[in-house]
Amino acid sequence: MKDLARLRTAIKESVELALNQQIQMELTASSKYLAMAGWCDRMGYDYSAGFFYKQSEEERKHGMKLFHYLCDQGATAYSPEIPAVNQEYDSLRSVFEAVLEQEIAVTDSINRIIAICRRENDFATEELLKWYVKEQMEEEYIARRCLDLIDQIPADQVYYLDKKLSSVTYEDNVFE
């Protein structure tokens, strides 16, 4: 008997479901970052706003990368439903705390999907997800570094803090 599902795609149902959930997560992250950008913009944190506008686009790209991968492999990618996201924050610190929590949740999710790939012997998808593992190291680093800066820079130097936060990058990612 022919293996009809395999003829259509190399991607197993469990991996397809997990990747679709990840697409949803990335696009939700994009929406959250857009809300953060809007809040920063309103509050006059122009540099941080710029940082989050860019971040919002990045997250959309993360989702689209998976979307195209599923389509190219003959699997089904679903355009996800995005839940309502928080639009208001108490402070710049609470924004970056939300960023760190968000990125940790994404890292955990990527790790879970890699575990599924291993169970299903899906080495191609695992290979693709390695890019996300590196990406998450960077994103968590940046979020933590920003929280450090918020603690280190005196509260009255708002302009300097805003500018400094938006310039944080991870140059020495050991995996790069």
Added chain:
Amino acid sequence: MTSNIPVTYQEVFKTDKGVVYQCDATHRLILEFWDTHTQFSARDFTHFRRMVETVDIRQMALSTAAEHDVEILALPRSERCYVLTLCEIVHLRELLSGARLMLELNSMLRECGCTVAE
């Protein structure tokens, strides 16, 4: 249930309420359930199985509202739909999950280089 089954049909799974066949010539899965006969692509079959799996049968069982007496499932790429009672959903689930298991077994056998005798 049909008595004259095409020669290209191979039985995937059977319960006393229905059968799932696979036709290697047309790459279709055929679901016979009570008096219905539906052909699916592999993708649509999986999609339909998920639809049946995600019906909230708890709500159907507990609710007294008329709208929860039956579940209407639109068939992929078709004008038709299934109108199913709680009991029928349970029977259909049994049939589809049995078929899923046999299809997965077929995949596993292929992966390790074995084939089922035809």
